[in-house]
Amino acid sequence: MNGWAHHLIIAPILVPMIAAAVLLFFDERKRVTKAMISLASTIILCMIAIILFRIESGPNDFEGVYLLGNWAAPFGIVLVLDGLSALMLLLAALLAIATLVFSLARWHGVGAHFHSMFQLLLMGLNGAFLTGDLFNLFVFFEVMLAASYGLLLHGSGPLRVKASMHYIAVNLVAALFFLIGVSLIYGTAGTLNMADLAARIPQIEPDRRMLMEAGAGVLGVAFLIKAGMWPLCFWLPTAYSAASAPVAGIFAILSKLGIYVILRLTMLLFGEGPSAGFGATVLLWGGTATLIFGTIGVLASQALGRMAGYSVLVSSGTMLMVLGINDGAISSGALLYLVSSTFTISAFFMLIELVERGQDAGANVLTVTMEAYGDGDEDRLEEGEGVTMPGTMAILGTCFAVCGILLAGLPPLSGFIAKFAMLSAMMGTGAIGVPPTPAVWLLCVLVILSGVAALIAMTRVGIRTFWSSLENVVPRVLVIELVPVMFLLSLTLALSVQAGPAMQYMDTTIRTLANPAVYIDAVRNAATVEGWKERTAPGTEGP
Amino acid sequence: MELVLSIAIGVMTGCGVWLILRPRTYQVIVGLALLSYAVNLFIFGVGGVKSNLPPILEDGVVSSTLSDPVPQALVLTAIVIGFATTALFLVVLLASRGLTGNDHVDGRNERK
Numbered sequence: 001m002n003g004w005a006h007h008l009i010i011a012p013i014l015v016p017m018i019a020a021a022v023l024l025f026f027d028e029r030k031r032v033t034k035a036m037i038s039l040a041s042t043i044i045l046c047m048i049a050i051i052l053f054r055i056e057s058g059p060n061d062f063e064g065v066y067l068l069g070n071w072a073a074p075f076g077i078v079l080v081l082d083g084l085s086a087l088m089l090l091l092a093a094l095l096a097i098a099t100l101v102f103s104l105a106r107w108h109g110v111g112a113h114f115h116s117m118f119q120l121l122l123m124g125l126n127g128a129f130l131t132g133d134l135f136n137l138f139v140f141f142e143v144m145l146a147a148s149y150g151l152l153l154h155g156s157g158p159l160r161v162k163a164s165m166h167y168i169a170v171n172l173v174a175a176l177f178f179l180i181g182v183s184l185i186y187g188t189a190g191t192l193n194m195a196d197l198a199a200r201i202p203q204i205e206p207d208r209r210m211l212m213e214a215g216a217g218v219l220g221v222a223f224l225i226k227a228g229m230w231p232l233c234f235w236l237p238t239a240y241s242a243a244s245a246p247v248a249g250i251f252a253i254l255s256k257l258g259i260y261v262i263l264r265l266t267m268l269l270f271g272e273g274p275s276a277g278f279g280a281t282v283l284l285w286g287g288t289a290t291l292i293f294g295t296i297g298v299l300a301s302q303a304l305g306r307m308a309g310y311s312v313l314v315s316s317g318t319m320l321m322v323l324g325i326n327d328g329a330i331s332s333g334a335l336l337y338l339v340s341s342t343f344t345i346s347a348f349f350m351l352i353e354l355v356e357r358g359q360d361a362g363a364n365v366l367t368v369t370m371e372a373y374g375d376g377d378e379d380r381l382e383e384g385e386g387v388t389m390p391g392t393m394a395i396l397g398t399c400f401a402v403c404g405i406l407l408a409g410l411p412p413l414s415g416f417i418a419k420f421a422m423l424s425a426m427m428g429t430g431a432i433g434v435p436p437t438p439a440v441w442l443l444c445v446l447v448i449l450s451g452v453a454a455l456i457a458m459t460r461v462g463i464r465t466f467w468s469s470l471e472n473v474v475p476r477v478l479v480i481e482l483v484p485v486m487f488l489l490s491l492t493l494a495l496s497v498q499a500g501p502a503m504q505y506m507d508t509t510i511r512t513l514a515n516p517a518v519y520i521d522a523v524r525n526a527a528t529v530e531g532w533k534e535r536t537a538p539g540t541e542g543p
Numbered sequence: 544m545e546l547v548l549s550i551a552i553g554v555m556t557g558c559g560v561w562l563i564l565r566p567r568t569y570q571v572i573v574g575l576a577l578l579s580y581a582v583n584l585f586i587f588g589v590g591g592v593k594s595n596l597p598p599i600l601e602d603g604v605v606s607s608t609l610s611d612p613v614p615q616a617l618v619l620t621a622i623v624i625g626f627a628t629t630a631l632f633l634v635v636l637l638a639s640r641g642l643t644g645n646d647h648v649d650g651r652n653e654r655k
Binding site for chain 2: 135138139142145146149150153156157158161162164165166168169172173175176179180182183184186187192
């Protein structure tokens with residue numbers, strides 16, 4: 001990895017930032033221009049993510065360290081690209097394309113600055129995936145959060161404003177936790193560079209170590225709020241179900257960002273040494289509670305949006321439990337599960353809006369009453385222009401069934417393969433070897449039960465929506481609204497066809513993460529680029 | 544000096560926590576502001592409380608007679624970001640007041 005390819009590492013941050021800034025120059029009425037700029041930026045982003053992913057998945061010697069401003073590692077800020085961050089970048093870019101195309105049908109026009117905020121959200125996400133510095137992580141987190149506040153409010157209405165108010169209050173408090181944690185870690189370890197921190201943690205004296213671990217714990221709370229660990233998750237289903245469909249679609253990756261940071265930091269900082277395994281118990285039991293809470297929530301939800309929100313919690317809970325158990329083979333299965341469940345949930349959020357559009361039309365009585373009393377539908381939108389999808393109900397129904405199969409983890413799609421990879425690592429002749437511990441048994445039982453719950457809930461809703469509608473009103477769905485959903489679902493199909501290489505990639509990624517020395521050495525040994533002056537005029541001093 | 548600073552941080556945090564648990568949006572935002580002041584002072588404090596010392600390392604200067612510049616840089620960033628997000632929250636708060644007609648955090652009129 002050298003030359004121009006090396007500078008690509010910073011491109012996932014720069015491209016959306018420039019696009020967001022350029023978008024601000026255009027008036028809201030130039031909707032097509034804005035959409036084109038935003039789409040172009042997202043497509044470029046996706047191509048960059050694919051290139052970076054291909055570089056990472058090929059044979060490489062891990063040189064994805066980018067020194068910003070050409071300052072050597074612990075003093076300057078670094079961006080680090082490794083297998084995990086390349087994977088997350090690609091995941092975010094693919095979701096972004098799907099949700100953006102979906103929003104072009106109608107949603108992008110219902111409020112101001114949708115595209116700018118969307119690009120800033122991508123910038124914050126990519127920055128958080130790439131950064132190798134705790135304080136920079138805070139900055140990118142805040143960029144991402146500020147954009148997400150705006151996006152959640154997109155479309156307005158009392159429900160969204162109320163949900164946003166709770167969401168913002170919770171996340172502002174989380175940001176304060178983040179700052180307290182970061183400053184405690186700086187106060188005790190004297191560095192914020194992740195690689196440097198990982199190298200220094202074993203040498204911290206015992207009396208300071210306690211304070212450092214307290215800092216790490218407080219820092220962890222901030223990410224666990226984002227990931228939605230029980231009891232920090234009550235805001236999540238409300239906020240996600242209140243968001244407009246494309247926004248909820250891209251929000252599916254925000255909770256995965258919390259998971260990503262926890263995965264990165266626990267493997268890097270607390271993998272070995274005297275603080276090894278710090279926080280594993282909390283992750284395990286917190287994850288258990290989240291998984292149970294999410295499963296019950298999925299069964300109990302009346303509205304589809306809330307059900308999808310609780311599915312986010314189920315997916316977070318599974319990931320947190322796996323992080324708590326911290327076994328290599330289970331973790332690589334879980335990484336595949338993370339990718340698969342993100343695609344599924346994002347597609348599901350967008351599908352819900354299309355399906356409910358039909359239901360609203362079917363519930364004529366209610367609509368008439370509401371109009372008579374002047375309390376019209378808040379979300380009444382202009383009809384989007386474009387080609388209507390033929391055979392709408394059949395396609396919607398198929399997509400819904402595929403979502404159900406994926407959420408429940410039934411064969412043949414990637415939801416099944418990911419869960420199978422996890423379960424076979426737990427039960428089989430795999431890595432653990434010894435009889436499974438009680439925690440592993442618990443995870444196994446809960447993963448299967450949550451799948452059953454998802455199946456029951458999806459079947460119930462599916463029957464009610466598609467088979468027993470009183471009136472046969474077909475929702476007007478445009479091609480560019482269904483194609484993104486089908487695109488995301490076909491990605492899970494591709495993931496199941498290519499399960500072998502995918503699992504191999506996840507396995508390599510987890511193996512690299514389990515060996516923090518690779519990361520530390522790569523960052524510490526990253527050479528600064530020779531300056532222009534030294535190259536052109538050797539031996540002479542600058543003015 | 545350390546004692547005064549830590550008492551101030553403690554009092555502000557206490558007030559802030561109490562306020563953000565109140566049911567009125569205005570109290571919540573004042574609570575958030577107080578909490579972020581407390582956190583900013585806390586960040587400032589982790590570099591060691593020193594007064595009248597430059598953050599500039601020169602030849603012959605002992606590092607213990609320096610003030611640490613990193614927490615100062617951090618606190619500056621934290622202030623800016625906290626300021627922006629609080630302003631944004633204020634707008635949402637006003638929107639909620641306009642839509643629901645009262646300033647309860649859940650948007651409902653409670654009767655006593």
